Amino acid sequence: MFRSEGSDLVKGSMLAFTTEALLDFAGERSGKFRMIACEVVSHDAYGTPRDLFIAFFGVIADTLRELLGTQWTDDIDAAWQELLAEIEQFVSRQAAT
Numbered sequence: 001m002f003r004s005e006g007s008d009l010v011k012g013s014m015l016a017f018t019t020e021a022l023l024d025f026a027g028e029r030s031g032k033f034r035m036i037a038c039e040v041v042s043h044d045a046y047g048t049p050r051d052l053f054i055a056f057f058g059v060i061a062d063t064l065r066e067l068l069g070t071q072w073t074d075d076i077d078a079a080w081q082e083l084l085a086e087i088e089q090f091v092s093r094q095a096a097t
């Protein structure tokens with residue numbers, strides 16, 4: 001479901017943009033986090049369900065947990081859970097606008 005007519009480059013840039021937006025959302029919120037709100041709307045048009053769009057952030061967290069292994073601490077886990085819940089709220093607010 002990650003591409004309709006693009007290439008691997010589209011998938012790669014989607015992950016890169018998501019990472020940048022995520023870091024900005026978790027940190028300064030200087031601007032790049034706004035991409036999440038823009039893309040949730042454009043992804044409606046791609047036919048990407050909003051639940052799946054949000055799930056993508058959780059997949060990133062799960063992948064990092066796997067990669068970090070024992071270095072993944074309870075604090076890191078709690079911070080990610082908080083972040084994922086905030087993103088979910090942020091995306092659901094877009095539905096009301």
Ligand code: HEM
Pocket residue numbers: 001002003004005006007010013014017018021035036039042043046048052053054055056057
């Ligand atoms: C499971 C979740 C997602 C799916 C299934 C998905 C799917 C897609 C699809 C089908 C396209 C069109 C590509 C093409 O025509 O080849 C696309 C483009 C794009 N996606 Fe995603 N996407 C997901 C999550 C995200 C997230 C979380 C972000 C960023 C916050 C993102 C950012 C983009 C960007 C920047 C494009 C390029 C076109 C545009 O600006 O809309 N995607 N995605």
